[in-house]
Amino acid sequence: MSAGRVVGESPSKIGAFFLYLILIVGALISVFPVYWMFVISTQTREAAFRIPPEIIPSDQFLINFNNALKQIMFFESMLNSLVIAVLQTVTVLLFCGLAGFAFAKYEFPLRRFLFFFVLATLFVPQQLSLIPNYILMSKLGWINSFKAIVVPGMVNAFGIFWMRQYIMSAVSTELIEAGRIDGCSHFRIFWNIVVPIITPALATLGIFTFMNSWNDFMWPLVILKSQDKFTIQITLQQLFNIREGYDYGKIMSATFVATLPLIVVFFMFSRWFISGLTSGAVKS
Amino acid sequence: MNHSLPAKPIRRWWTERKRTALTAYLFISPFFILFAIFGLFPIAFTFYLSFFRWNALSPMRFVGWENYMFIFEDKTFWTSVLNTFLMGAMGTVPQLIVALLLAVTLNSAVIRFRRFFRTLYFMPTVTSIVAVTLVFSAIFGNNGMANGLLTELGFDPVPWNSGWWGIKIAIATMIMWRWTGYNTIILLAGLQSIPPELYEAAKIDGAGKGALLFKITLPLLQPFILFVILMSTIGSLQLFTEPFVFTGREGTGGARVEAITMVIYLYREAFYNTFFGTAAATAVFLFFLTILISVMNVWIANKLNSDGGAWR
Numbered sequence: 001m002s003a004g005r006v007v008g009e010s011p012s013k014i015g016a017f018f019l020y021l022i023l024i025v026g027a028l029i030s031v032f033p034v035y036w037m038f039v040i041s042t043q044t045r046e047a048a049f050r051i052p053p054e055i056i057p058s059d060q061f062l063i064n065f066n067n068a069l070k071q072i073m074f075f076e077s078m079l080n081s082l083v084i085a086v087l088q089t090v091t092v093l094l095f096c097g098l099a100g101f102a103f104a105k106y107e108f109p110l111r112r113f114l115f116f117f118v119l120a121t122l123f124v125p126q127q128l129s130l131i132p133n134y135i136l137m138s139k140l141g142w143i144n145s146f147k148a149i150v151v152p153g154m155v156n157a158f159g160i161f162w163m164r165q166y167i168m169s170a171v172s173t174e175l176i177e178a179g180r181i182d183g184c185s186h187f188r189i190f191w192n193i194v195v196p197i198i199t200p201a202l203a204t205l206g207i208f209t210f211m212n213s214w215n216d217f218m219w220p221l222v223i224l225k226s227q228d229k230f231t232i233q234i235t236l237q238q239l240f241n242i243r244e245g246y247d248y249g250k251i252m253s254a255t256f257v258a259t260l261p262l263i264v265v266f267f268m269f270s271r272w273f274i275s276g277l278t279s280g281a282v283k284s
Numbered sequence: 285m286n287h288s289l290p291a292k293p294i295r296r297w298w299t300e301r302k303r304t305a306l307t308a309y310l311f312i313s314p315f316f317i318l319f320a321i322f323g324l325f326p327i328a329f330t331f332y333l334s335f336f337r338w339n340a341l342s343p344m345r346f347v348g349w350e351n352y353m354f355i356f357e358d359k360t361f362w363t364s365v366l367n368t369f370l371m372g373a374m375g376t377v378p379q380l381i382v383a384l385l386l387a388v389t390l391n392s393a394v395i396r397f398r399r400f401f402r403t404l405y406f407m408p409t410v411t412s413i414v415a416v417t418l419v420f421s422a423i424f425g426n427n428g429m430a431n432g433l434l435t436e437l438g439f440d441p442v443p444w445n446s447g448w449w450g451i452k453i454a455i456a457t458m459i460m461w462r463w464t465g466y467n468t469i470i471l472l473a474g475l476q477s478i479p480p481e482l483y484e485a486a487k488i489d490g491a492g493k494g495a496l497l498f499k500i501t502l503p504l505l506q507p508f509i510l511f512v513i514l515m516s517t518i519g520s521l522q523l524f525t526e527p528f529v530f531t532g533r534e535g536t537g538g539a540r541v542e543a544i545t546m547v548i549y550l551y552r553e554a555f556y557n558t559f560f561g562t563a564a565a566t567a568v569f570l571f572f573l574t575i576l577i578s579v580m581n582v583w584i585a586n587k588l589n590s591d592g593g594a595w596r
Contacts, residue, residue: 051432106308129326
């Protein structure tokens, strides 16, 4: 980290002041919309349009949130999102971990070609397969079912790439051979030797997968048809769509409660988030 | 070890080596199976479908290039292409400039609390696009904060959710808010990967600040800048959720025409008009456009590099 702290001479106090000013303004802009979401969720319905803007929380949160609960199946949607995200995260970790392990530590014919193929799929836009996948799901009878969302996302190219890079650098080949001499099966070696070493990489991938799944919008919108199956993102959009003059107190109370878990998780694990993000960029 | 054992015929070909290879194939098979079903087949089928007329109920009818002719003659299609490019450019160009500025500032020698700032800058990326769009729809409401500010500064209020430019500015702002921090952190990682010795050596040789920036920082940062530009470009070609939620009205199959993007056009053709053929043609067009623009990005970067262009 200290490696980078050399650009420029140490500037004057005024220079430092301006640098901090830029950073603080940037930080305020980053935080304000989320904070304001919270403020509006605690205010009466017309408060979103007061000038100057409200920036102090009030006491209307429970009333607003209750109004939202009357209109949408909030907790059902949260649970749906949670179920989908957890299933997807668990399978991604298992399948990407195994595939990354194979690409990192096994010798087999066509290894380089197959790995290159995995990487190439990263550049295919998702929308290209939207319509056939929809048709496929309707043939399978998976419309309005979580299977249609979870199954195609059980493993992904980025995850395989990420796990391979980590396993190559973190797991020594001798350790695996020692396990093999002791008579461990291939899966036992993965489970008992490799997994404990690669926990940080699994954590990063897990957080990312969970976040993407939780925030996904287009595919669930296409697949899920009934309110009781909606994910939270679809439900929030429905709340906004109903035209009775927007009650932003109500909208923001639901949106804030739906956003909060992710932000809490992010602040708890922000180091893993950010290290995962940057090394992903550095290596590609 | 096996020498002492009586050699069963099966042992001759079933070697440990083959067993290992088979295990490896087993471990990587979920990806390839799922990709074949939900990736490869759909892509091939999209190309195939783009030459047929089909509404999912009646039988498919081969129509040659008609779907392509149809979308190329549809004014809304070209509006969606124009909108995608305009909103993409308005959302990403200022974003990348700000991200570079923030990254350089964060990397400056005097700055403390670097990790704290990084965390705050990254927070918008965690927020879902739907949530972002809902908050900004209040800010960009007709009597909202944005118009309040304009009035305060002596300008006329702007109809953010119906005007041609108003909508685009509002959506570009949402894109910019959500992604600037992400790009800042990637560029910061790039800056921190530059060895400090380079700067020291250059300073001993009497290089000024401008020379350090143009001869060391920018050339070495180039792969990171390319990565960020590439990801932003691909992302903006796929723009869907912000305009869909911001201007979408239930029952109309997507956004107002001022905000319709290529992906919204595709979505509307497929799921409201049930013209699967024209939707597939749109997807194919988007696919080639993505490849074309990605290749152009890389080509321009290489050109700058080898010609000793601006950054050398």
